[in-house]
Amino acid sequence: MAFEGLADRLQQTLQKVRGKGKVTEADVKVMMREVRLALLEADVNFKVVKQFIAKVKERAIGQEVLESLTPGQQVVKVVNEELTELMGGEQSKIAVANKPPTVIMMVGLQGAGKTTTTGKLANHLRKKNNRKPLLVAADVYRPAAINQLQTLGKQLSMPVFDLGTDVSPVEIAKQGIEKAKEEHHDYVIIDTAGRLHIDEGLMDELSQIKEIAKPDEILLVVDAMTGQDAVNVAQSFHDQLGLSGVVLTKLDGDTRGGAALSIKSVTNTPIKFIGMGEKLDALEPFHPERMASRILGMGDVLSLIEKAQTNVDEKKAKELEEKMRTMSFTFEDFLDQLTQVRSMGPLDELLGMLPGSGQMKQLKNVKVDEKQLNHVEAIIKSMTKAEKVQPEIINASRKKRIAKGSGRTVQEVNRLLKQFEDMKKMMKQMSNMQQKGKKKGGMGGMKFPFM
Amino acid sequence: MSFFKRMKEKFTNQSETVTEKFKDGLEKTRNSFSTRVNELVKNYRKVDEEFFEELEEILIEADVGVATVMDLIDELKDEARRQNIKDTEKLQVVISEKLAEFLEKEDEDNKLNIQEDGLTVILFVGVNGVGKTTSIGKLAHKLKQEGKTVMMAAGDTFRAGAIDQLQVWGDRVGVDVVKHSEGSDPAAVVYDAVQSAKSRGVDVLLCDTAGRLQNKVNLMNELEKIKRVIGREIPNAPHEVLLVVDATTGQNAMSQAKTFSQTTDVSGLVLTKLDGTAKGGIVLAIRHELEIPVKLVGLGEKVDDLYEFDADRFVYGLFSDLIMEEQDETIN
Numbered sequence: 204m205a206f207e208g209l210a211d212r213l214q215q216t217l218q219k220v221r222g223k224g225k226v227t228e229a230d231v232k233v234m235m236r237e238v239r240l241a242l243l244e245a246d247v248n249f250k251v252v253k254q255f256i257a258k259v260k261e262r263a264i265g266q267e268v269l270e271s272l273t274p275g276q277q278v279v280k281v282v283n284e285e286l287t288e289l290m291g292g293e294q295s296k297i298a299v300a301n302k303p304p305t306v307i308m309m310v311g312l313q314g315a316g317k318t319t320t321t322g323k324l325a326n327h328l329r330k331k332n333n334r335k336p337l338l339v340a341a342d343v344y345r346p347a348a349i350n351q352l353q354t355l356g357k358q359l360s361m362p363v364f365d366l367g368t369d370v371s372p373v374e375i376a377k378q379g380i381e382k383a384k385e386e387h388h389d390y391v392i393i394d395t396a397g398r399l400h401i402d403e404g405l406m407d408e409l410s411q412i413k414e415i416a417k418p419d420e421i422l423l424v425v426d427a428m429t430g431q432d433a434v435n436v437a438q439s440f441h442d443q444l445g446l447s448g449v450v451l452t453k454l455d456g457d458t459r460g461g462a463a464l465s466i467k468s469v470t471n472t473p474i475k476f477i478g479m480g481e482k483l484d485a486l487e488p489f490h491p492e493r494m495a496s497r498i499l500g501m502g503d504v505l506s507l508i509e510k511a512q513t514n515v516d517e518k519k520a521k522e523l524e525e526k527m528r529t530m531s532f533t534f535e536d537f538l539d540q541l542t543q544v545r546s547m548g549p550l551d552e553l554l555g556m557l558p559g560s561g562q563m564k565q566l567k568n569v570k571v572d573e574k575q576l577n578h579v580e581a582i583i584k585s586m587t588k589a590e591k592v593q594p595e596i597i598n599a600s601r602k603k604r605i606a607k608g609s610g611r612t613v614q615e616v617n618r619l620l621k622q623f624e625d626m627k628k629m630m631k632q633m634s635n636m637q638q639k640g641k642k643k644g645g646m647g648g649m650k651f652p653f654m
Numbered sequence: 655m656s657f658f659k660r661m662k663e664k665f666t667n668q669s670e671t672v673t674e675k676f677k678d679g680l681e682k683t684r685n686s687f688s689t690r691v692n693e694l695v696k697n698y699r700k701v702d703e704e705f706f707e708e709l710e711e712i713l714i715e716a717d718v719g720v721a722t723v724m725d726l727i728d729e730l731k732d733e734a735r736r737q738n739i740k741d742t743e744k745l746q747v748v749i750s751e752k753l754a755e756f757l758e759k760e761d762e763d764n765k766l767n768i769q770e771d772g773l774t775v776i777l778f779v780g781v782n783g784v785g786k787t788t789s790i791g792k793l794a795h796k797l798k799q800e801g802k803t804v805m806m807a808a809g810d811t812f813r814a815g816a817i818d819q820l821q822v823w824g825d826r827v828g829v830d831v832v833k834h835s836e837g838s839d840p841a842a843v844v845y846d847a848v849q850s851a852k853s854r855g856v857d858v859l860l861c862d863t864a865g866r867l868q869n870k871v872n873l874m875n876e877l878e879k880i881k882r883v884i885g886r887e888i889p890n891a892p893h894e895v896l897l898v899v900d901a902t903t904g905q906n907a908m909s910q911a912k913t914f915s916q917t918t919d920v921s922g923l924v925l926t927k928l929d930g931t932a933k934g935g936i937v938l939a940i941r942h943e944l945e946i947p948v949k950l951v952g953l954g955e956k957v958d959d960l961y962e963f964d965a966d967r968f969v970y971g972l973f974s975d976l977i978m979e980e981q982d983e984t985i986n
Contacts, residue, residue: 240720243714243720244719244720244905245905246717246904246905246906248715249711249714249715312902312927312930313783313785313927314782314783314784314785314900314927315783316782316783318814318815319813319814322814345819346791346818346819346822346823346826347815347816347817347818347819347821347822348815348819349815350814350815350818350819351813351814351815351816351818351819352814352815353815354814354815354836355814358814399927399929399930400930401682401930426783426900426902426903428781428900428903428904428906428907429902429903429904430717430902430903430904430905430907430936431714431715431716431717431904432717432902433902433904436902453781453782453783453867455867455869455870456781456867456868456869456906457867457868457869457906457909458904458906458909461904462904481782481812573872
């Protein structure tokens with residue numbers, strides 16, 4: 204999970220302070236050194252770290268923390284607030300031109316993920332904003348870059364404009380935009396070739412494309428794993444082109460992603476999207492406040508809820524809650540839920556968003572095996588309708604049949620049945636507790652029985 | 655002083671093109687690094703805590719990595735105390751020496767393990783966008799120049815356009831490419847490539863794979879399978895598993911090297927895009943913290959800009975200014 208390393212470090216440090224009655228200035232100093240090391244190890248630019256530490260320290264040593272009754276929590280609060288601010292305050296949206304088409308230009312170093320992000324962004328615009336983008340293939344240098352974009356276009360069934368590799372990218376951009384006007388596309392996304400920020404010739408070419416295309420957005424695509432150089436890259440692209448935003452890619456890796464912290468603070472350019480996977484729908488808006496919470500191990504509940512909302516049928520969820528209370532939860536409901544949760548994305552990703560999951564040792568290295576879930580599905584699907592509704596009737600011979608039908612062993616069938624019984628009991632307790640407290644959990648009707 | 659002298663004798667008398675290339679490719683790193691150390695030495699007359707703190711920052715900014723920097727600073731402090739160095743200018747030499755020590759490892763083999771007779775299989779692995787396919791193209795060119803017959807396997811069946819990209823390289827350097835369609839099983843592609851390389855009596859087979867983030871268990875398992883398939887067809891193969899790392903990568907490079915090693919026994923690193931970054935420091939961290947040798951470095955965009963890594967040349971490229979200064983002094 205992105206940033207988790209940083210969260211761990213900060214948590215360890217703050218654990219020492221948490222629960223302490225009084226904090227001395229010396230304590231704060233020790234703590235700040237730990238925070239500094241953690242941030243540096245996370246590839247946050249050292250200048251940014253310096254500023255950050257200075258700010259936090261000032262506030263920490265000030266009355267705000269020393270005088271407070273819970274100094275540890277105060278420091279967490281201060282670090283959290285400052286992190287959020289560092290990463291860009293509020294979330295920013297993608298531009299819309301007064302007169303269509305809105306032109307977006309994608310720039311960045313080689314291998315940052317420009318072409319893939321171009322595809323993802325087009326998909327995002329169509330899915331979330333109901334737009335009709337045209338993709339323009341202006342990377343004439345890298346072998347087969349145009350083919351890559353065409354393949355993505357085919358997968359999305361979206362048009363891709365190209366003029367081969369013998370025409371200048373400037374001309375391609377120009378004709379691409381003209382074509383978009385003719386065919387009434389409301390967005391044009393120009394995929395440019397990757398280049399080093401110090402390559403004057405190629406940087407100049409980008410300026411020329413900018414001249415002609417007059418883009419409403421110039422998005423810098425940055426690999427989240429980039430080290431200290433991220434700041435220089437962002438700075439020189441910004442100086443020469445005037446960026447409007449940044450897309451951070453490969454955040455689904457285990458990088459601590461310190462680059463995210465640095466870029467905004469040095470260039471004052473907001474991070475607009477993050478790439479969270481290889482599939483074409485794995486592009487998400489960047490939420491600085493959520494990211495800061497995640498760094499501090501407070502979990503990313505908001506993202507989780509949002510995911511749940513887009514994927515879960517509300518009515519079904521209500522029904523489910525009712526069933527849980529009355530203990531009439533069946534294997535059919537279970538299967539239903541399994542499909543719903545799985546449609547939200549890979550499970551280990553979901554787990555990472557749960558509050559405190561960074562702290563729980565047993566969860567930390569959990570690699571949810573999607574295969575295992577397939578097996579569970581297979582077993583349930585091999586049951587008859589009656590068995591699904593009334594698992595009690597499953598006797599030895601039925602078990603044998605189910606095992607055969609699903610290609611699993613009888614032991615596995617047994618295990619699933621046992622787990623299902625336990626789960627039902629647990630659910631009953633949980634919903635009883637909720638009833639008593641008359642308080643609904645933050646997740647509304649959503650429950651994840653097998654988590 | 656012996657260190658500079660050795661370097662000087664080794665390189666100043668011979669103006670080899672490869673050495674020059676190292677010097678040019680590392681220009682950015684050298685400029686930002688040496689210049690800043692020089693400034694630091696000028697600003698601080700005396701060796702004290704503050705001096706070390708600044709030095710720490712310079713090193714961290716070069717992506718050397720916190721752990722390595724801490725080790726280095728500790729050793730420098732010890733050394734300064736032992737030799738009773740108070741003058742920063744004197745310490746400068748010690749700094750360069752220590753860095754060189756970190757870079758050099760005794761009896762380490764940087765040469766690619768190419769079989770004298772029979773087929774050599776080289777598997778390329780790495781995260782997305784580090785330059786695997788490009789490195790394969792460049793290496794194919796290099797090996798061909800050396801008179802070897804080369805074949806490439808388009809094992810990246812996942813990313814859109816990856817097969818075409820390798821094919822373009824194949825056409826460019828005149829090397830056959832074994833490929834299936836997009837979305838097919840990469841292990842099957844590699845299997846076919848091995849069979850066809852064997853029957854055609856090719857010297858070296860270069861296998862491309864799709865980029866994958868090291869925390870994706872399933873994808874890492876796929877890589878293991880590819881390796882297993884190769885090993886089953888040819889004993890002791892793959893002869894090299896090269897992890898390609900982007901030099902602009904920060905501390906995640908460590909995690910990459912560790913995880914890929916666990917699944918595929920990485921035998922060497924290819925460091926790409928070293929010319930574009932002023933942060934070649936990651937080489938130092940990799941060599942200090944890991945047991946994996948750097949075998950190849952990418953120092954430019956041209957087809958022949960892939961070089962065998964040479965620690966001495968790297969050090970020379972990094973400190974050539976200082977070494978030259980030293981030389982002037984001895985002449986005066």
